[in-house]
Amino acid sequence: xxxxxxxxxxxxxxxxxxxxxxxxxxxxxxxxxxxxxxxxxxxxxxxxxxxxxxxxxxxxxxxxxxxxxxxxxxxxxxxxxxxxxxxxxxxxxxxxxxxxxxxxxxxxxxxxxxxxxxxxxxxxxxxxxxxxxxxxxxxxxxxxxxxxxxxxxxxxxxxxxxxxxxxxxxxxxxxxxxxxxxxxxxxxxxxxxxxxxxxxxxxxxxxxxxxxxxxxxxxxxxxxxxxxxxxxxxxxxxxxxxxxxxxxxxxxxxxxxxxxxxxxxxxxxxxxxxxxxxxxxxxxxxxxxxxxxxxxxxxxxxxxxxxx
Numbered sequence: 001x002x003x004x005x006x007x008x009x010x011x012x013x014x015x016x017x018x019x020x021x022x023x024x025x026x027x028x029x030x031x032x033x034x035x036x037x038x039x040x041x042x043x044x045x046x047x048x049x050x051x052x053x054x055x056x057x058x059x060x061x062x063x064x065x066x067x068x069x070x071x072x073x074x075x076x077x078x079x080x081x082x083x084x085x086x087x088x089x090x091x092x093x094x095x096x097x098x099x100x101x102x103x104x105x106x107x108x109x110x111x112x113x114x115x116x117x118x119x120x121x122x123x124x125x126x127x128x129x130x131x132x133x134x135x136x137x138x139x140x141x142x143x144x145x146x147x148x149x150x151x152x153x154x155x156x157x158x159x160x161x162x163x164x165x166x167x168x169x170x171x172x173x174x175x176x177x178x179x180x181x182x183x184x185x186x187x188x189x190x191x192x193x194x195x196x197x198x199x200x201x202x203x204x205x206x207x208x209x210x211x212x213x214x215x216x217x218x219x220x221x222x223x224x225x226x227x228x229x230x231x232x233x234x235x236x237x238x239x240x241x242x243x244x245x246x247x248x249x250x251x252x253x254x255x256x257x258x259x260x261x262x263x264x265x266x267x268x269x270x271x272x273x274x275x276x277x278x279x280x281x282x283x284x285x286x287x288x289x290x291x292x293x294x295x296x297x298x299x300x301x302x303x304x305x306x307x308x
Contacts, residue, residue: 001084001117002080002083002084002117003015003080003114003115003116003117004076004077004079004080004114004115004116005112005113005114006067006068006112006113006114007068007072007076009079009080009083015114015116017096017098017112018098018100020099020100020101020102021096021097021098021099021100021110022096022097022098022099022106022107022110023096023097023098023155025102026097026104026106026156027154027155027156027159028062028064028096028097028106028154028155028156029094029095029096029097029154029155029156030055030058030059030062030064030094030095030152030153030154030155031055031092031093031094031095031153031154031155032051032052032054032055032091032092032093032153033051033090033091033092033250033251033252034046034047034048034051034077034090034091034092034093034251035088035089035090035091035251035254035286036081036086036087036088036089036090036091036300037088037286037287037288037297038087038088038287039287039288039297040288040289041288041299042087042299042300042302043081043082043086043087043088043299043300044286044288044297044298044299044300045077045078045081045091045297045298045300046251046286046296046297046298047214047218047296048074048077048298049070049074049298050214050217051093051214051251052070052073052074052077052093053070054153054212054214055073055093055095055153056070057151057152058152058153058154059095061149061151061152061154062149062152062154064095064097064111065108065111066095066111066113067111067113068113073093073113073115074298076093076115077091077093077115078298078300078301080115080116080117081117081300082300082301082302084117086117086119088119089117089118089119089120090117090118090119090120090251090252091115091116091117091118092114092115092116092117092118093113093114093115093116094113094114094115094116095111095112095113095114096111096112096113096114096155097110097111098110098111098112120252122254122256123190123250123252123253123254123256124174124175124248124253124256125174128174128256128257129254129255129256129257129271129279130257130270130271131257131259131270131271132256132257132258132259132260132266132269132270132271133173133174133175133256133257133258133259134172134173134174134258134259134260134263135168135173135174135175135176135177135188135258135260135261136167136168136171136173136176136177136261136262137176137177137178137179137237137240137261137262138163138164138167138168138176138177138178138179138189139167140160140163140164140167140176140178141160141178141179141180141181141186142160142178142179142180142181142186142187142208142209142210143157143160143181143209144180144181144209145181145207145209150209150210150211151206151211151212153211158189158190160178161178161189161190162189164176164178164188164189165189165190168189175188175189175191175248176188176189177193177240177261179237180204180208180209181209183236183237184204184208184234184235184236184237185204185208185235185236185237185239185240186204186208186209186210187204187208187209187210187211188248188250188253190250190252190253191213191248191249191250191252191253191256192204192210192211192213192215192216192248192249192250193235193246193247193248193249194216194219194246194247194248194249195235195239195240195243195245195246195247196243196244196245196246196267196272196274196275197239197242197243197244198244199228199229199274200228200229200230200231201219201223201228201229201230201231201274202230202231202232202233202235202239203216203219203220203230203231203232203235204232204233204234204235205232205233205234207234208234208235213249213250213251214251215249215250215251215253215254215255215282216249216250218249218282218294218296219249219255219278219282220232221294222278222281222282222285223278225281225293226277226278226281228274240261240266241261241262241264243266243267244266244267244272244274245257245266245267245271245272245273245274245275246258246261246266246267247271247275247278247279254279254282254283255275255278255279255282255283257270257271257272257275257279259271285297
């Protein structure tokens with residue numbers, strides 16, 4: 001595997017940083033998670049432009065000067081897929097503060113950019129995509145307003161996510177759902193949350209300390225296409241227990257149903273009809289089986305043939 005590093009594809013083992021880099025001590029990184037799916041026409045990256053826009057938003061929030069244009073990073077992502085001869089993969093554009101000196105104040109010039117490929121299957125398990133997963137409400141909360149900017153996808157923001165997931169796995173759950181500082185439903189450690197009640201979809205708003213997920217945005221559009229009403233706003237904890245259906249959305253998790261919360265079964269205790277409809281349409285578009293009416297797929301050019 002080759003990794004893109006500031007304009008060049010380099011061997012996997014050469015993509016290293018120094019122990020004194022700012023990111024190692026202070027968590028000063030921003031990143032994206034993007035999937036490339038195999039379609040009948042070849043590899044296609046899902047919502048690449050939207051992911052990169054969010055990356056630039058994160059950079060603006062954290063005052064990280066970007067050294068590459070969006071067009072350059074678009075080409076970098078395509079080059080990583082094509083250059084590694086991949087049809088389906090997970091991509092991680094990563095921008096980090098480097099510089100070999102200690103101190104919280106960063107060097108504005110010490111910025112490095114990577115695009116990392118990985119072959120990554122179902123984040124919460126293949127079986128979970130149909131049967132659903134067991135989750136708990138975490139004892140760890142999302143940050144209060146005006147502390148960590150949760151609209152940025154930054155490395156340091158995921159320290160509380162690690163605690164939530166460690167707690168959940170230690171207690172026999174696949175994932176934890178975190179509340180915000182006011183006790184309202186926020187999100188999973190790495191996923192947004194949707195619940196269904198009487199065929200209406202509910203999801204926490206951006207004011208509930210959530211990351212504005214690209215998959216979440218896709219679900220909102222797909223739900224509208226399918227004729228479902230969606231309500232964004234405050235979601236009290238107890239709505240989790242009385243939902244007819246519940247599911248996670250995220251690039252890694254895709255659309256993963258939840259079958260229980262705190263050991264209380266959700267609905268019929270497995271994937272429900274609304275979740276199934278959204279999941280099938282989402283994956284159908286991503287894999288090229290359903291027409292891409294929203295323009296979400298970025299085709300990956302075939303690698304140039306090697307001259308003999």
